[in-house]
Amino acid sequence: MQGVGQQAKLAAQILANTETSIKNNALLRIAEVMLERADWLKAENAKDLAAGRDKGLDAAMLDRLTLTDKTIAGMAEGVRQVATLADPIGTITDLSYRPSGIQVGKMRAPLGVVGIIYESRPNVTVDAAALCLKSGNATILRGGSEAIHSNQAIAACVRAGLEAVGLPAACVQVVETTDRAAVGELLRMAQYVDVIVPRGGKGLIERVSAESRIPVIKHLDGICHVYIDDQADLEKAVKVAVNAKTHRYGVCNAMETLLVAEGVAAQVLPILAEEYAAKGVELRGCEQTCALLPACVTATEEDWGTEYLAPILSIKVVADMAEAITHINTYGSQHTDAIITENYTRARAFLRQVDSSSVMVNASTRFADGFEYGLGAEIGISTDKIHARGPVGLEGLTSQKYVVLGDGHIRA
Amino acid sequence: MQGVGQQAKLAAQILANTETSIKNNALLRIAEVMLERADWLKAENAKDLAAGRDKGLDAAMLDRLTLTDKTIAGMAEGVRQVATLADPIGTITDLSYRPSGIQVGKMRAPLGVVGIIYESRPNVTVDAAALCLKSGNATILRGGSEAIHSNQAIAACVRAGLEAVGLPAACVQVVETTDRAAVGELLRMAQYVDVIVPRGGKGLIERVSAESRIPVIKHLDGICHVYIDDQADLEKAVKVAVNAKTHRYGVCNAMETLLVAEGVAAQVLPILAEEYAAKGVELRGCEQTCALLPACVTATEEDWGTEYLAPILSIKVVADMAEAITHINTYGSQHTDAIITENYTRARAFLRQVDSSSVMVNASTRFADGFEYGLGAEIGISTDKIHARGPVGLEGLTSQKYVVLGDGHIRA
Structure with missing residues (x-):
């Protein structure tokens, strides 16, 4: 050598x-x-x-x-x-x-x-x-x-x-x-x-x-989140949340945990559950999620920190963006996280406050990729900061x- | 902790x-x-x-x-x-x-x-x-x-x-x-x-x-070189070589080794030796240097890799720029290295070929500094590449x- x-x-x-x-x-x-x-x-x-x-x-x-x-x-x-x-x-x-x-x-x-x-x-x-x-x-x-x-x-x-x-x-x-x-x-x-x-x-x-x-x-985990804000355009939210999870399962930029604001959970989760069911995605949710979705099993603490790389999704209902960001910074892997919102101030705050290698507004986490970013090719995705x-x-x-x-x- | x-x-x-x-x-x-x-x-x-x-x-x-x-x-x-x-x-x-x-x-x-x-x-x-x-x-x-x-x-x-x-x-x-x-x-x-x-x-x-x-x-060594090309303006060469060594001795961006092209060595080294003598700088040279400068002692192999941080200078006569660059890439610490030349092609080549954190043309190595570069302040000088x-x-x-x-x- x-x-x-x-x-x-x-x-x-x-x-x-x-x-x-x-x-x-x-x-x-x-x-x-x-x-x-x-x-x-x-x-x-x-x-x-x-x-x-x-x-x-x-x-x-x-x-x-x-x-x-x-x-x-x-x-x-x-x-x-x-x-x-x-x-x-x-x-x-x-x-x-x-x-x-x-x-x-x-x-x-x-x-x-x-x-x-x-x-x-x-x-x-x-x-x-x-x-x-x-x-x-x-x-x-x-x-x-x-x-x-x-x-x-x-x-x-x-x-x-x-x-x-x-x-x-x-x-x-x-x-x-x-x-x-x-x-x-x-x-x-x-x-x-x-x-x-x-x-x-x-x-x-x-x-x-x-x-x-x-x-x-190095690239370690891709525990990516989508947060659906209570001021989200729910049509965009459904489109992005389905794409981020189901476009491909075994990739590091697939969503692994969906966070939904309390204010829109009852409205958006049943629609999403139907889409996921059609694609055979297993749902593991917090208590509030399970109360809304009969097909959902209860998520354990371990689920929030798991990169499934499979048709499994954990879902958590949160009070607001602040709780979503705390969850992301606690359980995420600083890879890629997105907010779905029409609120200007929250979009700005999310971009600044989430400490991940890609932070997105109203776009699918699946875009985190060298080709999509215009780098031409990539040797990997770094989850380091240095x-x-x-x-x-x-x-x-x-x-x-x-x-x-x-x-x-x-x-x- | x-x-x-x-x-x-x-x-x-x-x-x-x-x-x-x-x-x-x-x-x-x-x-x-x-x-x-x-x-x-x-x-x-x-x-x-x-x-x-x-x-x-x-x-x-x-x-x-x-x-x-x-x-x-x-x-x-x-x-x-x-x-x-x-x-x-x-x-x-x-x-x-x-x-x-x-x-x-x-x-x-x-x-x-x-x-x-x-x-x-x-x-x-x-x-x-x-x-x-x-x-x-x-x-x-x-x-x-x-x-x-x-x-x-x-x-x-x-x-x-x-x-x-x-x-x-x-x-x-x-x-x-x-x-x-x-x-x-x-x-x-x-x-x-x-x-x-x-x-x-x-x-x-x-x-x-x-x-x-x-x-x-990290910042490890500062073994900085000035190379005086045979197409240098010798007035600038003397000015820079004196400043790079004698402006301050105990600093990482001070010159430790002077390289001089064969073609101008006999002309420029005696002038420089006089300037260095006036400032009490000890000279350690290669054979050719010692033949030109009676006050010079013979440099050992160890001298070429030494950061003196003191009024000591090693001097080597080289055939041309290629030999100077090879010497720099062999013995240097990839900190700061300068060429003195009026030749356009060599200036371009030196900038590209020398693998140091600062590469200079017709300027004193002492400029390698956060304030001088306009960074406002510096936490250190990195000799790493990452x-x-x-x-x-x-x-x-x-x-x-x-x-x-x-x-x-x-x-x-």
Whole structure:
């Protein structure tokens, strides 16, 4: 691993100073090579699938692991899209003259070496490599052992793209061992690695956070709320509350708890219950909710802090916005929370007072996403406050250094 | 310490939503109280000084520890200046419509709770408290045991200011124990503390970095370089190289190594040697430098990686800019590095290729400073790449959350 780190550090210095067109050409070539080698990628993937079946992986895991012509085409298209994004590196902002006569501004620079630790979805290999490459960072990728053949095959396509434009292969390294100790070593190589991005289940994220001696950009839970205010337009409220829960269930920006103001609960909850029933969503409510909805079971204290990632919704009737915000700040995961209201003052207050990475007024929590926000792509959604918060795109993989221009200026 | 953390977390929620004028009034009152209680502050300080003398603290340490009418007036003035700075909290930027119809922007929010660990300069207590207060963060301050009476006295002034405007005293807490274990506990309270800012010597910074389970904004070394290019205006070069080394010696943005292009070394080094000799600066050079300067002693490998913080300068003759950049990226501390050149292409290349928190053209490294950059004040200079890099002002103590405004928008 030390050798991997050293090589990445050297490659990062070259990549930081590589012109945009060369990085883009590498990306376009990677996409081509993946399509050219689609049959081989599927053959390598078949080895992982066979081993997975022997190991007794469940159907959902095997499904996430499977590469098809369609998923390969999707990965290639994703890489091509990263090539079309604006290159953040070298952008100078806020360049202005100071009273001393010097000009001071900020220039965007890569972080350096990004370590990505992820589970068995092979598409992460190429997604993450593409975003890091475009943002001028060298990458060390460490995927799950279940996907080792698929990941190595994708890595070969990436190397072919890098070599086609004369970039060192060490710009993107996929760790070849499945040894668990290698992760521990990666997390302690602070002299070579500038940031760690874990992608996967809660167990992985918690292990990485606990062990890492390197800054981590992480996404933990998505316990998202929608609060229906008593001054909400109830038609909008129903539309958003249904979309936020049922558009997709297994995603971090799905609503997990619905909060409803007392004043409109009797009016709006039965309508919503009917919609949820039609979609097979199980409801778990507070006492007041259960009194209004016969099909609702009583929620426990644990429900308020649970990310279901499933067709289950907890519902709580609250006195007012203040109680809703207290509930969100107590049980939420600072991911994404929305208010539905027509009241100007409450909309303003909610935006300011809710301490989450995305705070919304009259919009579905499902919008919390790098593509929807215009970042072009995302490496993850950060629930941290330091460095990057919310969807992390190319900019989240960079930092800013100060540039100072003078004409022989000295400090008096 | 757990109680301190809990109280800070609660105070942070209040402070995050406190209007600018209230925060400013608290700051102005703190400044007034410090001046009103100047005699008492000096009396409390005298207890620390007496204990310090008994303990055998050296003159420089006792000097840094001493409060006088002048230093108290200076601290009060610093607090007043923070009140005049623009409040970053709540600022919304980049609010724009997306194709889906939602409006997406970023709002600046406090980090939450900032833990400051510092050594025996009591002025840090009030400086840090003022910056954190203005940026809406609750603060836990843990100063050195040598300054415990002074720090507690200053903390009492801060509390008086907070109480005068109705803010909880827990917005700024100065830890009362000098127990070393308390620092360790603070560094592990990730559930209450959002970021740690250590201020002090290298030993302290290294201990905090190694032990902290919380993100750290740190400043380690300042091994700053000036490179005199063979296309430099030598008059500017001499002016800047003298200022960068001799304006102040014990500061992190002072030049520690001078790099000179071979083509101008024989011309410029003797002039510089005379200037440095007049100021009593000891020169340690590479072979080529020593051949040109009789008074120069030979530099060892260790010299290139040393932050002297003293009237000592290492000098190396290099073939060209490429060698200078390699030297900087090898031995530097990514703090501040400058090129002196009239060549447009090299100026551009240096700015892009040098991976330091401040990169300069034809200006003294001494400008790397929050006040000089227009930040108004600084809590430190970060040599990290994550979150904040270079001088850290109010903005470095904040993060950005996404705000989304819709009109009942749902994801299709």
